[in-house]
Amino acid sequence: MWGGFFMVIPLITVHFGAGLGWSALSVGAVLGTRQLTQQGLTVFGGALSDRIGPRPLIALGLFTRALGFAAMGLSTTFPALLASAILAGVGGGLFDAPKNAAVTALSTPENRVRVFSLMSMAGNLGMVTGPLIGAALSNLAFRTVTLTSACAYLAALGILLLAVPKVPGTQSSGSGLGGLLTVARDRRFVLFTLTLSGYFILSTQINVAIALRAVELAGPTATGPLYALQAGLAVLLQYPVMLLAGRHFTSRQILMGGVTLAAAGLGSVALAHSFAGLLVCTGLFGLGAMTVFPTQQTLTARMAPPQLMGSYFGLGALSLGLGGALGSVLGGVLVDLGRRLSWPALPWLSFLLIGLLTVWGLSRSLPREERAAGER
Numbered sequence: 001m002w003g004g005f006f007m008v009i010p011l012i013t014v015h016f017g018a019g020l021g022w023s024a025l026s027v028g029a030v031l032g033t034r035q036l037t038q039q040g041l042t043v044f045g046g047a048l049s050d051r052i053g054p055r056p057l058i059a060l061g062l063f064t065r066a067l068g069f070a071a072m073g074l075s076t077t078f079p080a081l082l083a084s085a086i087l088a089g090v091g092g093g094l095f096d097a098p099k100n101a102a103v104t105a106l107s108t109p110e111n112r113v114r115v116f117s118l119m120s121m122a123g124n125l126g127m128v129t130g131p132l133i134g135a136a137l138s139n140l141a142f143r144t145v146t147l148t149s150a151c152a153y154l155a156a157l158g159i160l161l162l163a164v165p166k167v168p169g170t171q172s173s174g175s176g177l178g179g180l181l182t183v184a185r186d187r188r189f190v191l192f193t194l195t196l197s198g199y200f201i202l203s204t205q206i207n208v209a210i211a212l213r214a215v216e217l218a219g220p221t222a223t224g225p226l227y228a229l230q231a232g233l234a235v236l237l238q239y240p241v242m243l244l245a246g247r248h249f250t251s252r253q254i255l256m257g258g259v260t261l262a263a264a265g266l267g268s269v270a271l272a273h274s275f276a277g278l279l280v281c282t283g284l285f286g287l288g289a290m291t292v293f294p295t296q297q298t299l300t301a302r303m304a305p306p307q308l309m310g311s312y313f314g315l316g317a318l319s320l321g322l323g324g325a326l327g328s329v330l331g332g333v334l335v336d337l338g339r340r341l342s343w344p345a346l347p348w349l350s351f352l353l354i355g356l357l358t359v360w361g362l363s364r365s366l367p368r369e370e371r372a373a374g375e376r
Contacts, residue, residue, distance in 0.1 A: 001062070002126025004152030006231075007134035007145050008069050010223045013211045015142045016081065018220050026078060028208055028332030032325040034085035034092075035204070039321020041093025046101065046314020047180050050307065053167050054098030054105075059160055061095030064088075066153035073146030091153075097314035104301050104309050105167045112301060116294040117242045124238065124290075127231030135224040179311040189303050189312065191365040193319045196296065198358030199259045200323025201330060202266055202351055203289055206230065208331035209347050210269070210282060218275040229279055230286035238290040245291065251302075252366040255295045256359050261288025263355020270345035299366075 012031060016022045049057050068088025075081040107115040137145045184190065206227070214222040245254045265285025272278045296316070304312030334347035 001153060001156045002123040003130040003133070004069065004126075004149040004156075006127045006130030006227060007137070007149040007152070008072060009207055010131050010211055010227060011134050011138055011142060011145055012072070012081075013207060014215060014220045014223060015138070017212070018215050022078075024208075024212060024332035024335050025329070026332075028328045028330075030078075030081050030085050031204075031207060032328030033082055034089040035328055036321050036325035037086050037089030038092035038096065039317045039324065041090060042096045042317035042321065043180065043311075043314040045094045046097030046310035046312070046317070049098035049101050049310035049314075050179055054102040054310065055160070055164065055166050057098040058095040058102070058164075059157055061091045061093070061098075062153050062157040062160065063091070064094060065091030066150040066157075067091070069146050069153070070150040071146075073141075073143030097310050097317055100297060100300075100313040101310040102164070102167050104313075106165070113242065113246060113294060113298050114239070116297045117239050120290070120293045121235055121238050124231040124234035128228050128235060131224045131227035135221055179308045180315065182308060183304075183311045183315045186303070188365070188367075189300075189315070192299070192303075192362075193316050194322075195358060195361035195365045196319040197323035197326070198354050198361065199262065199292060200320045201327035201354050202259075202262050202285075202323075202358075203292075204324045204327030205266060205331050205347075205351060206282075206285070208328055209335050209351075210266075210278070210285075212335055213269065213272075214275065214278060217278060222275060226279065226282055230282055230289070233283060233286045234290040237287070238294075241287075241290065242294055250368075251295050251299055252362070252368065254291050255299070255366070256362050258288045258291035258295065259355055259359050259362065261285070262292070263352050263359070264288070266355065267348055267352030270348035 009031070013027050016030075017024060017027045045057055045061070065088055068084050068086075068091055071084035071087060072081060075084050103115060103119060104112065133148070134145045137148055210226065211223050214226045242254075245257075249257070262285050265281050265283070265288060268281045268284065269278060272281050296319075297313075300312055300316045301309065330350075331347065334350055338344050338346035
C-alpha cells in the first residue's frame with residue numbers, strides 16, 4: 001500500500017509542477033483536496049467499521065484507491081486531476097481508520113506499541129521503495145507510474161482477502177454513526193486531535209515545500225534520494241528508538257519531543273543552500289517524525305473504549321486531514337510568497353513557529369500522568 005502511494009504522490013509535484021509548469025498553489029490544492037477528502041471520510045469509515053467490522057471497508061477502500069491513482073495517469077487538466085485525487089481520497093477514507101481498528105483488535109495491550117511501530121516501519125519501507133520505483137518508471141511515463149501504483153493496491157486487496165482474519169463489528173446502539181457523538185463529547189480527545197493538526201502541517205511538507213526545494217537544488221530526480229533517506233532512517237531506527245524511548249519517557253514526552261525535532265528539521269532548511277544540507281535537515285525531520293505515528297495511535301487506542309475503536313481512530317484522523325490539507329496549500333503559498341518577497345527563509349521559519357506552537361498545545365492538552373509507551 002505505502003509503496004504504491006509513494007510511487008505517485010511525490011511525482012505529482014514533480015510532473016505537474018516542475019514538468020508541466022503548474023503553479024505550486026495548484027499542485028498544493030490537489031494534494032490538499034485528496035488529504036482532506038480522505039481524512040474527512042475516515043471519520044465515517046471508522047464509525048462504520050465499529051458496526052460491520054473493518055475488513056469489508058478496507059477491501060472497498062483499496063479498490064477505490066486503485067481506481068483513483070490509475071485515473072491520475074489519464075489527467076491532463078486541473079479538474080480531471082482534482083477529480084482523480086478526490087476518488088483516491090475516498091478510497092483512503094474507507095480503509096484508513098478500519099485498518100488501525102483491525103490492528104488494535106488483533107493485538108494486545110502489551111504488544112500494541114510494538115505492533116504499531118512495526119506497521120509504521122512497513123509503511124516506511126514502502127516509502128523507501130515507492131519513490132525509487134516511481135522515479136525509475138517516470139522515465140517511461142507518469143501514466144506508467146500510476147498504473148503500477150494501482151496494481152500495488154490491487155495486490156494488497158488480494159492479500160487482505162486471503163490472509164487477514166475477519167474482525168466482527170458490534171451491534172450495540174452506541175456503535176456505528178451514533179458512536180461519533182460519543183467521541184465528539186470527549187473533550188480531551190478532541191483537543192488532542194485539533195492540536196496535533198499542527199504537526200501534520202509540518203509532515204505534509206515532505207511532499208510540498210521540501211520536494212520543491214529538492215528539485216530547485218538538484219533537479220527533478222532529487223525526490224528519490226530525499227524520500228529514501230527519511231524512510232530508510234525510519235526503517236532502521238524507528239523500532240529500536242521507540243523501544244528505548246518507551247523505557248525512559250512518557251507517551252506525552254515522546255510525542256512532544258518528536259514534534260520538536262520535526263520542527264527543528266524544517267526550520268533548519270532556511271540555512272541549507274545545498275542538496276547535501278537539505279538531506280541533513282530532512283534526516284533531523286525524519287528522526288522526529290518517526291516517533292509521532294506509533295505514539296499517536298497508542299494514545300488513541302488508550303483513550304478509546306473497545307466498542308468505539310474505529311470511531312476514535314476515525315475522528316483522530318482529522319488531525320491529519322485538517323493539518324495535511326492546510327499544510328499542502330500553505331506550503332505552496334509560503335513557497336510562492338517567499339519567492340516574490342525574495343525571502344526564501346519565510347516558509348521554513350513559519351513551519352518552525354507552527355511546530356513550537358503545536359508542542360505548547362500538546363503540553364496543555366495531554367495530562368502529565370501518561371505512562372511510558374513501553375508499559376502497555
